Amino acid sequence: MLAFLWGMALGFSWTAHAQEPGDFVINPAILLEANASGSGYMINGVASPTVVHDSIRDRYIMVFEVRLPEEDDACPVGLFALGIAYSDDGIAWEPAEEPLLRPEEGTFYNCVAAHPNAVFNPTRDRMYVVFKGEQSSDACDESEPDWGCDQYTGVGRLRVEFDADGEIVEKFTPRNPILAVGQNFGWPKVVSSGSYWYLMFTRQPDAMLTRGVKLSDMRVPDEAAITPTSLVSWANDEIVN
Numbered sequence: 365m366l367a368f369l370w371g372m373a374l375g376f377s378w379t380a381h382a383q384e385p386g387d388f389v390i391n392p393a394i395l396l397e398a399n400a401s402g403s404g405y406m407i408n409g410v411a412s413p414t415v416v417h418d419s420i421r422d423r424y425i426m427v428f429e430v431r432l433p434e435e436d437d438a439c440p441v442g443l444f445a446l447g448i449a450y451s452d453d454g455i456a457w458e459p460a461e462e463p464l465l466r467p468e469e470g471t472f473y474n475c476v477a478a479h480p481n482a483v484f485n486p487t488r489d490r491m492y493v494v495f496k497g498e499q500s501s502d503a504c505d506e507s508e509p510d511w512g513c514d515q516y517t518g519v520g521r522l523r524v525e526f527d528a529d530g531e532i533v534e535k536f537t538p539r540n541p542i543l544a545v546g547q548n549f550g551w552p553k554v555v556s557s558g559s560y561w562y563l564m565f566t567r568q569p570d571a572m573l574t575r576g577v578k579l580s581d582m583r584v585p586d587e588a589a590i591t592p593t594s595l596v597s598w599a600n601d602e603i604v605n
Contacts, residue, residue, distance in 0.1 A: 402461025416484040424451045429478040438500035439475035472517035473497035493522040494552045518544040519552045543582040551605045569602040
């Protein structure tokens, strides 16, 4: 599987390198835009969308990041949360009135929960979301948490449970990140294959790949899976997203 993911990444690189401008068509519709409805959490717009297909109800679920309108002096990049929206056709989307996950005091994401990536499990009718966590500059003023004092804490996991009607009935995030990174990182991506979960993320300037039997059973690898290269002009300084 590691070889497959590596080959897949290289395949994407080769394909992208060979694309012509006319190979892609941009849908002119804005799928999800800034708005002040509900609690107003989407007023600054949305970013980093991830979409899964809910095969039980034949609908699409989008999870995205938002910069919240409120401010905190101890959060140098602002306060970021995760939002959620639903669609029957993948084009017309209805966002929830409240965020899916907000920064929470005393957690590794008390400033930032961002860069979501989602996987839907139809067997158990639940969705797993991995995300990037960042904490405040005063997180260690009283005592040092398990994940350390670095601004960039680690990859979080959110489990979302649905009822028969597709409404969210439970949300659970472990107290500690599933992967403590401790330096500038982001864009975690996760897939389940066979007996393993595979997690790829960026740690500036590289792309890292790890795996575990459980999502909570991950470690930062000793070596990068993909590193910047001078062989192409578009990947010579950093690998992201």
